[in-house]
Amino acid sequence: MGPDLSGSQREQPRFMVGAAIGTGMAAQSATRGGADFLIALSAGRMRCIGEPSVAAMLPLRDSNEFVLSFARSEILPRATVPVYFGAASFDPRLDLRELVERIARAGFAGIANFPTSILIDGQYRAFLERSGVGFGRELELLQVARERGLSTLAYTHTAEEAAEAARQGADIVNIDLGWNVGGVLGAVSHLRVEDAGLMANAIAQQVRAVSRKTRCLVEGGPIVSPRQLEELCQIARVDGYIGGSTIDRVPSESAIEVVTAAFKAIGTLRQKADGLETRYNPRRFPRPLWGHSQAAETARALFNRLTTTDYPVVIAGEAGTGRREIARALHRFGPRQARDMVSLSCANQGAERLKLDLFGCMAGMHPSAVKHRLGWLEIVHSSSLLLDDADEMPPEVQRALLDAVEAGSFWRHGSETPSPLNVRFLAIAHQDLRHLPADRVDPRFAEWLGCFTIVLPPLRERSEDLPSLIDESLRTIGLRRQSEPKSLDPAAFRALAAHHWPGNLRELDSVLEQAVLACSGGVILEQHLPPLGAEIVASARNFSSEKEWILHGLKRNRFRRSQTADFLGISRKTLYNKMRTYGLQSASGPEGE
Template identity: 35%
Template structure:
């Protein structure tokens, strides 16, 4: 088995191991071309609904659980090599007896798991003194290797990796911590840039003492293939072991989305029968596709608000479709008769904005939008609305009348006003961008556009519409089942904007034909750029510079305009390369 893995590595193949807790997941991993399977008590506990970290608790005999799972579920169902996760923390266990049982089971090798490596340093030291620490786990691995079993060392620090490599293990698997993400995953201790930096140091540490030892990564911030790709761009390792990323996270997402789809099937029928088809068709015309409950509720509230005369506020994340909701309101107000005018507050001076809305007595060519029949005025970037104009609007909403600039007579407004913002009204007030008096008027008809991830049942229809808007048909682009699963697993933090960019790149690179999962992974890696947060600490700036320069300290120091010594001190101070 070891020779097979070594041969794959020499051919340049990237190895993937699946740490699982049921026969069904093992069989699915084999169909996905996993190179080997690991039977761990953490996998079984995840299947039971608890987080992976619960595997460290004394719930039952860990080794008995693993042997039972391997013998009765995994080994009979998979042809891939199987590793058993055996712990050496039980002082009553005979290590030779454990290894002999592993050999008799027919497994290919063992891994030290659960491991003291996940305990705090003080706890690890106390267990080491008691003879139950990491040294005992290395002893277990030595005994297994002496009986021709392949060994994987599960480590969480560079020092543990060095000791494991010195002991002669064939594979060192560095674990960044328990997997983040999903319903039960904890927050990660590392981000992706740190993960790549640690991977680089890991390789240096291991290859110094054991040049032929294989190196694999697991856990922490790596939640999907796109995350792994980012780490691999600057960290040369031989493979990856997925636990939660292969069973818990995909199962959570797939079951949640599939259940929503089944539940929504009946809801869709009811909404269609009650006249919802008309609203959803109208939504689709302005670029909002789907039939989810949240989209239907949004359109119902938008239609109700359009019938009145009170101002409307549309909130939602960037790219979620606020602009499209405003256009939908325009079609609902007076179909075929309403005009809609979008004004970017940040692109107009306060004077220009005031004169455009309220008019100017001495300039006959000024628009005076508030006086126009069937006019819908959309003010975008509410955060940038000048304070003086806010006062005018408060008076207008209070009294229903306004006075053009430079005039004496008052006029009654006829236009409907719509406001757009990516911030909540409360946050705008708290940060001093919005007068509380104006906020009270705007919160009456507040429409929140849900992000795309909050309505996953609309994703397929939204993608189809995005392709149609770009001139492609559903027959022209054919997604494989695996490609669609990957699309549904993506977070879509950029919402409809990111989805449209993804569709545009897809058409540019693959104007016709089948779309594979790898195509989607590559394109999503591009489409996700530019949708992160802004505002960075010095630590983040240094990490980014290291990333951009392949973690070459000399070029990074030159780029940052600091000395190599200063950069080295900052790296140590921020613990960038320390696990």
């Protein structure tokens, strides 16, 4: 047999990623990104010449000769991982053994059945099967490949096709969800990620019932981004993913279009250069808002609208996500930047103490006030006051502060005359104040202070933003050390990408600081990274209810109950009891877990 890509000897096989490509450049880039194997496909080459993948199904040329021509000259010389050959078997005159022998002698590690009849349906598919050049002949091709010692990857679409491929010994079964959506040339599909996950899970279960050694991967359909793959994997127990359009066409379309448009803008809109720089320069935005994830773009757009206003703003998120940095930037770009912002901690303070800190007190009106005591509302006049841990402020103080805001003035404790209120309020909190129960946050207070809330997602939920965040952190470290910024080796990046980041950006900065110190050269290798500790137990405090906390743990661990209990830091019996209490007992994991 060919290289052992099945991972069947592993107790817990790694998640595999394959790249179905058509150029040497794509082969190099995918390999550097961590691809476990490549598939040289006619569809990959068609995408690179501007045609949709489905063009590979048309009888435009000899598909096998086409793939051999570019794969031998471009992909094989540059590949450092196994390469599968996408072989067509539609031609009834084709000698399968002769084709397999040519592929093996060329240096390919395996064979995949593509172009494939599984992407054809209706009467034409029935005609192909009756004529002996359908899926059955493709399985015959894979059988010949196995006899020659090559690894085999079977493209399938239905549970019956997948089970039959596994029954005949395919090393990998690729559950094809249809042509990829997304981008300019993407297909139109109404298949949702949730439905695709259910379909893939059902097919994978049938494959495992036939062969425990066969690995089940998914490809195509609604999966266009890593986030959508993560959502699918929360539903489906699959062993990996194969990216075609999502690895070459969709990123290339977007990148080329954006870069070309940027160059065009420079040439045709020079008279608006100042305005464009203000709008698009990433230096205008604090680092926690950098990145291309939907969450980062949403937060960045709201931040941009609020910078020149005087509105109160809440920045919500877990510790370490950069909430204070956002608050400082809002003040720095705002109309009150001439005076320093002041921060007031609202956590672990009684209502009486917090009121004195905010409103002040006349001499002798409180045991601690020997002289007149100014409150922060008076000290911060014409500036910004940052309410740290605003979700921990006692409701009594919330109501008193809101009354002062609505009146436009406040009274020092014991004073007979009001003082004018001229303060911009910023706040940081663990969650959106409007989503918290009324016994913790007064609804009127939440609506006033939290009307504009910038939500910062945890780093583990914005993995696509890691490259830009890492680059900026390394640049900042280089400036501070007065040296050239170091770069990151692909293996080191993959180690960082696999980490859960319980400490968010703060932990990322600490890890990179230590790595830079340990690295004497210009490239940080994996061995330069400090030990990345085990995931911190997900705290129930970060969720609006215990049920939501339990459900988050179940989804994150794909409903495996033992792993969920370990992740949440509770016993398995406690988890069962809580699932029963909240009606989650129907959420069953694989193999009775």
